[in-house]
Amino acid sequence: MLDDRELGKKISAGDARAFDVWYRETAPRLSVFLRHLLGNPQAAEDVMQDTFTQVWRCSQGFDPDRGTLRAWLYGIARKQAAEYWRRYKAADPLEIENAAPGGAEASSIMADLLRRLPADQRTLLWLREVEGQSYAELAAILDIPIGTVRSRLFAAREALRAIWHSAPQGVPNELH
Amino acid sequence: MNCIEAAEFASALCDGEIIPPAAAEHIGTCPVCQALLREYLGLGAELRRTASLEQPAPVPARVWTRPRNPLTAFLQKGWGTMRIPRLGFAAMIAGIVVLASTLAVVKVGAHSTGTVVLLNTVGPNGPLMDCPLSTQDTKQACDWYGKMGSQNLAYRVRLLSRDGSRVLLAIRTRTYTKGENLSSFTFDADPAEAVKEVWFEPGEPLKLDVPDVGALSLTGEWMDHMPILMGSHGQDISPGPGEIRIASPLLLKDKTLAGDLVSVVSGVFSMDNQDRAMWIYVPGQGSFLLSLSPMKGAVEAHVTFSRISFEEGGHSWEFVTGAPVCRGDYIWVLHQPDFKVNAMGHNGDEPFVKTQLLVQTASGEWVPTGRQ
Numbered sequence: 001m002l003d004d005r006e007l008g009k010k011i012s013a014g015d016a017r018a019f020d021v022w023y024r025e026t027a028p029r030l031s032v033f034l035r036h037l038l039g040n041p042q043a044a045e046d047v048m049q050d051t052f053t054q055v056w057r058c059s060q061g062f063d064p065d066r067g068t069l070r071a072w073l074y075g076i077a078r079k080q081a082a083e084y085w086r087r088y089k090a091a092d093p094l095e096i097e098n099a100a101p102g103g104a105e106a107s108s109i110m111a112d113l114l115r116r117l118p119a120d121q122r123t124l125l126w127l128r129e130v131e132g133q134s135y136a137e138l139a140a141i142l143d144i145p146i147g148t149v150r151s152r153l154f155a156a157r158e159a160l161r162a163i164w165h166s167a168p169q170g171v172p173n174e175l176h
Numbered sequence: 177m178n179c180i181e182a183a184e185f186a187s188a189l190c191d192g193e194i195i196p197p198a199a200a201e202h203i204g205t206c207p208v209c210q211a212l213l214r215e216y217l218g219l220g221a222e223l224r225r226t227a228s229l230e231q232p233a234p235v236p237a238r239v240w241t242r243p244r245n246p247l248t249a250f251l252q253k254g255w256g257t258m259r260i261p262r263l264g265f266a267a268m269i270a271g272i273v274v275l276a277s278t279l280a281v282v283k284v285g286a287h288s289t290g291t292v293v294l295l296n297t298v299g300p301n302g303p304l305m306d307c308p309l310s311t312q313d314t315k316q317a318c319d320w321y322g323k324m325g326s327q328n329l330a331y332r333v334r335l336l337s338r339d340g341s342r343v344l345l346a347i348r349t350r351t352y353t354k355g356e357n358l359s360s361f362t363f364d365a366d367p368a369e370a371v372k373e374v375w376f377e378p379g380e381p382l383k384l385d386v387p388d389v390g391a392l393s394l395t396g397e398w399m400d401h402m403p404i405l406m407g408s409h410g411q412d413i414s415p416g417p418g419e420i421r422i423a424s425p426l427l428l429k430d431k432t433l434a435g436d437l438v439s440v441v442s443g444v445f446s447m448d449n450q451d452r453a454m455w456i457y458v459p460g461q462g463s464f465l466l467s468l469s470p471m472k473g474a475v476e477a478h479v480t481f482s483r484i485s486f487e488e489g490g491h492s493w494e495f496v497t498g499a500p501v502c503r504g505d506y507i508w509v510l511h512q513p514d515f516k517v518n519a520m521g522h523n524g525d526e527p528f529v530k531t532q533l534l535v536q537t538a539s540g541e542w543v544p545t546g547r548q
Binding site: 016019020022023024027028029031032035041045048049052056078110111114123125126128129135150153154157158161164 | 183190216220225226230235240241
């Protein structure tokens with residue numbers, strides 16, 4: 001298993017085989033993240049492919065001293081998603097709330113509640129709780145100071161908790 | 177510390193962060209904060225459970241290719257397949273650079289080995305003329321006549337001899353008070369006019385004081401040939417605003433050669449005064465006045481680069497010249513087929529190109545005066 005620095009060097013040097021291995025390992029999780037961020041499986045697939053294309057073309061831009069390869073990838077994905085919103089004028093992700101979700105999403109209460117959060121908070125919570133990104137990685141992905149990550153995570157958790165408690169009748173509001 | 181202050185640290189605890197002792201102590205003893213901590217942890221777990229339910233879609237296989245810079249690819253390939261010693265190749269490149277530099281130095285130094293001095297004269301009101309003077313034909317002279325402030329100035333330069341990189345110039349100037357007819361003056365008719373001889377080195381500016389006019393500034397450079405187009409300052413092939421240029425003109429009448437004025441204007445004849453017309457006399461065909469101003473009795477001629485075409489007197493006429501005539505597409509031509517040049521003391525068998533003074537009438541039309 002190559003570490004970030006070695007893998008970054010290989011990709012920067014145009015090693016297509018190393019990049020393809022990394023793409024196959026990383027793309028499925030990135031795709032799930034983008035599905036929750038964008039609320040649209042097709043858009044998530046497009047943005048994911050655009051993200052890897054950009055990473056491959058600009059791989060010389062990766063600096064291992066400034067963060068991990070994964071943080072760099074998710075940072076580019078976040079910007080690509082923002083570009084998608086800008087292009088399709090869906091500034092508020094709630095506008096695409098009614099997009100047809102995937103089968104598993106439809107059955108998930110949490111997925112529905114998550115969609116009600118602002119995109120920044122949804123991104124932050126997902127990257128922290130699901131992807132396990134560190135504070136330093138989150139700071140790199142979101143382009144914010146590392147000290148701000150803690151307060152934003154707290155705000156996001158509070159927002160999700162508030163939505164959880166205000167969920168309509170029939171939705172369980174107690175965690176078991 | 178109270179619960180509100182401790183809430184953010186409870187969130188941080190979920191992330192595995194170290195928190196301040198006061199916050200840790202409060203959370204350890206406060207049942208509300210402990211409940212909040214459990215809630216945060218539960219939300220996180222629920223999020224991960226949701227993510228775990230997702231079936232990651234298979235990612236499509238892709239081919240990763242990068243567009244290569246053709247020059248880089250060529251150089252890389254050339255370097256990799258080089259069959260001569262690379263040190264030798266580097267030495268060869270260095271040799272070429274040194275040789276090219278030497279040639280450049282030689283070229284710079286060659287400017288003093290030319291045989292023509294291109295002399296530029298600038299007066300108090302701007303450029304006067306560009307004058308090419310050959311060191312091999314010292315009979316050539318450049319003349320300039322015109323208004324300079326409140327005075328009329330006649331100015332002639334000749335090159336007498338050469339000494340190394342400098343030349344001896346013979347400069348004659350004469351000023352006329354307002355009202356005198358400058359056009360009737362030529363230096364040839366006034367050989368007694370004082371000649372001032374000065375040494376001039378191309379590249380070094382020279383100031384020449386002319387009484388009642390001011391300073392003329394001379395600069396120059398060596399050239400290895402006599403320039404063909406020497407009609408305007410800076411040798412721009414495009415005519416200036418309001419300028420008319422005629423270079424080695426031919427006159428065609430109904431597509432047949434009717435006059436060849438190359439013996440009169442072997443170079444470029446130029447004028448840019450609105451109150452003057454280009455005056456071309458062609459023996460047997462009469463006088464032609466060309467102006468950018470509408471002249472009384474003139475026809476509008478179409479200008480296409482170096483051709484002036486017009487219909488007049490039941491004939492098609494065309495002046496074909498060796499340089500662009502003017503900036504516009506039209507020019508006014510006044511043809512006077514019966515103009516008698518003998519009355520002005522000119523031999524009617526010889527063509528000429530001069531300028532003629534125009535006056536403007538109250539209606540805005542311009543009328544030729546017959547005066548040069």
